[in-house]
Amino acid sequence: MHSHIKTSFLFYTFIFFICLNSFFLRNTAAQNNTQSVDGSVGFSYTFERIEVPGVDFLALTASSDFEDYAGYTKSADGEKMVAFTLIDGIFMTYAFPDAENTYFYALANDGRAAGYYEDREGLYHGVILKDGELQQYDYPGSIETEIYGISDETGALTGNFTDAQGVRRGFTGDTIIEVPGAAETFADFVSEGRLVGSYIDADGLYHTYVYTPDGEYRSVDIPNAEHIEFVLVHGINKAGVYVTRSKFVGDVTRTHVSTFRGRVELQFPESVSTEGWNINQDGSVVGYYDLADGRRYGFIARPAGAPVLQPTFTDYTFENIDVPSVDFLHLTASSDFEDYAGYTKSADGQKMVAFTLIDGVYTTYAFPNAENTYFYALGNDGRAAGHYEDSEGLYHGVILEKGVLTPYDFPGAVETEIYGISDETGVLTGNFTDAQGVRRGFTGDTIIEAPGASETFADFVAAGRLVGSYVDAEGFYHGYIHTQGQFTSIDLEDAENLEYYFFHGINTAGIFVARSKRIGDVPRTYIGSARGRSELRVPGSVSTEGWNINQDGSVVGTYVSSDGRRHGFIARPTTQAESDHYGNIFNVTLTKGLNMLSVPLSPPNSMTARSLSGITGANVVIALDAANQRFIGWTPSAPDAGFTIEGGQGYIVNVPQTRNFAFVGAPWTDQTETVVAAPSLISTETPQEAWAFVVSGNLEGIQSVSGYTVNVRNLRTNTVMTSQVRRNYFAAATADLGYRSVVETGDKIEITVTDTNGNTVSERYNFTVNASHLENAVMTVKLDSIGSPKQSQLLQNYPNPFNPETWIPYQLSEAGVVSISIYDAAGKTIREFSLGHQSVGFYQNRGNAVYWDGRNAFGEAVASGIYFYQLTTPTFQQTRRLVILK
Structure with a gap:
């Protein structure tokens, strides 16, 4: 039958405030600075009733992007269910021949509908409506088939099937969907390669899951699952908003609309129950609701605001964070102002010491008498926190405030580790171990302990959510979210092979960073949201460890290069095109001593002498000032970043050890340029003589000056080098590009300083070159009494x-x-x-x-x-x- 109908609209507007206590579709844990933010998120909807005149039972279960609808209704005699479509306002019903009941649960934009019918034996078979005709579809080898989705792009069907052994599984196209360890798996909806659904475990408890494009299952535990009759995930859109239907024992069926940040119950006003079955890209939800008198109507709930796409960043550009002459920089924390903290090796290499890198100033800290000191959190006000290891191997919290280290132990704790600081409240977050050896998390004065956990790790608070991980009684890792006193647990794939899994941060957009290590593998970092997860790896690195995520989605952490050095990094989310543009890798080997090279790739941010020194591990960088036909030197003690590195130019660096690392970036020239691209490594096999040399130092005993000239003369060769003074620093350089020696052991070096008017303002200083100077290609000196002679x-x-x-x-x-x-x-x-x-x-x-x-x-x-x-x-x-x- 068919009839022309009018859709009547009942407008209701409600504001729903939610806190995150929803099905969490990704994994995170954090050891970083903590920010306490109100977790409430507002959802505002208007409701419109969808009805057909004379039809009191309209179970609306599907919609297209054009607001056409499908579902099922009662037959004219009320004895069975028949499927229907409501396309361009035309209502039509369909009954599969000889079927007891017929249902539609999917509707494509081209008018195709799908669902299943019930035969006389009570078995379900898939059914497809195409060109006005019903066709049966049974998944290969199945006894029963139920269809819940049609792909507009490929035509692939998604749903469930039951085999001859009575096992229910999901399918999408030809792919069987079966969550490991599940007794039953339900598959429903595919969006951008993600399939969502639920499953029943061996104990009969429901869980939700996401099946990712790379074939991984992300399982999510549901609070109070033992009281749930069912929970079914019916859709997710590109913005990461999804709709679920669930029923607790003794309750009516309820619908929840959720994001990665939270969920809210969706209820049509004055209804007995509301069942949402589909969510559109604009965030609108379609389904049906029941009234107290038994009538059933369709509805569409429209979000009052424009949908906000929840990003999942998979494309990044990478920038190094290095401190020249520091080969071990384990960066673990950052502020909103791109200041950093972490830990590094002490000068003698015997212990770990904490560091901050604030406004470009690198400072190390060691707690008195500690074996090791670590920072894992950094506040916007410069406070840092972490823990130190005492002589007995026990950890104690430590806080840096105004340059002073203060110990902190959680009340009753034997050990305390701090991983976060709240900028708003000053609250600390971390872990503690009590006298019985039990590890728990804490945030402020609140103890965090996941139910049934043998160990609980707490890390990061954002928008009222605390994320972390825990180890269960069997020794397996799980992720969790803690909000308003409730835990949402997240099962991890292949947990039995994980050495650890830590969630290190989540921002207000719901993007998280996690760090894990499988047995026999290197540490790896993952970035994700409700829309998916991907590995984050610095190109050319041996391993990458992300420790913090900022509100703009940028990730900071540390990576290990091929030569074993540890560098800091910041990964900035970007477009795929820009990521590809800057994603080229050029592997480089530098031999110990002097090397001449040109930088083969342009990084996303400008490279300077300081950053070239950082990535190469060089203690000297020399450039040719072609305009003035002189060499310019730079050393790590310089007060600035030095000269800009350009493509196609040669630079001289001296490295104390062989270096293996990768340059990452884009070609220096674009396709419209006709100049020759920058060469790669010019030479590393150079004779190991002192064919380049720098005399560097500082003017002392005088206020900061710039513009003075330091004149350096080798009295043996009569070679003169000059350098302009910058904030009392100078670096005079010379080189022989034919690789002939420019300095020898025993050479006498004479230095004088003149002011901006050319007047001499110093003594005549004399220094002698020794073997160490030659090995490092630099002589570092101090010039005192500038402007003030020691004697008349x-x-x-x-x-x-x-x-x-x-x-x-x-x-x-x-x-x-x-x-x-x-x-x-x-x-x-x-x-x-x-x-x-x-x-x-x-x-x-x-x-x-x-x-x-x-x-x-x-x-x-x-x-x-x-x-x-x-x-x-x-x-x-x-x-x-x-x-x-x-």
């Missing part, structure tokens, strides 16, 4: 001999009245310069030294011969000789 001194005039003029330099260690007198060989005064009161300093350049034109006090030129000149101050006097030649 009269220096040799220049030029000498002279005709007709000369300059007389001197330096003053004390301020005072100064004069210089010139005498002939008989001691007669020839000329006197009264200079008045002069400040401490160097008077050595032509601009401030005393100038003599070779004339006496009467302006007459003096004769050739030997003369004497004398410096006189209130506390100092010195005489030297000069010669006039005509």
